[in-house]
Amino acid sequence: METWERAGSVQWSLGDPFRTITVIDGEGTLELDGARHRFRTGDHVLLPAGSDPVQIHGRARRISCRTRKAGERKQ
Known part of the structure; x- marks a missing residue:
């Protein structure tokens, strides 16, 4: 699980089977x-x-969770 707080734009590539994002506060576009x-609070x-790739524009505080790959251990 990761928590971010960002204003502006960000781009990233997913190396995971899927990822969930919960918007804690803010709004913008994905x-x-x-x-x-x-998206909004x-x-x-x-x-x-x-x-891939995913771009997020706006101001938001988010929590992101990803699935583990087969055989990957919880850290």
């Missing part, structure tokens, strides 16, 4: 596969495998 999706987003 750009994925050429489509933009608005309280929203939950599921990013499927192969969702």
Whole structure:
């Protein structure tokens, strides 16, 4: 699990089977596969495998969780 607080834009690539994002506070847009999706406080987003790259624009505090790969141990 990761927690971020960002203003502006960020881009990253997923190396995971999927990732969930919970928006704790803020709003903005998430750009994925050429489509933009608005998000705001309280929203939950599921990013499927192969969702590269993902761009987030706006101001938000988020929690992100990912699945472990087969054979990966919990840290």
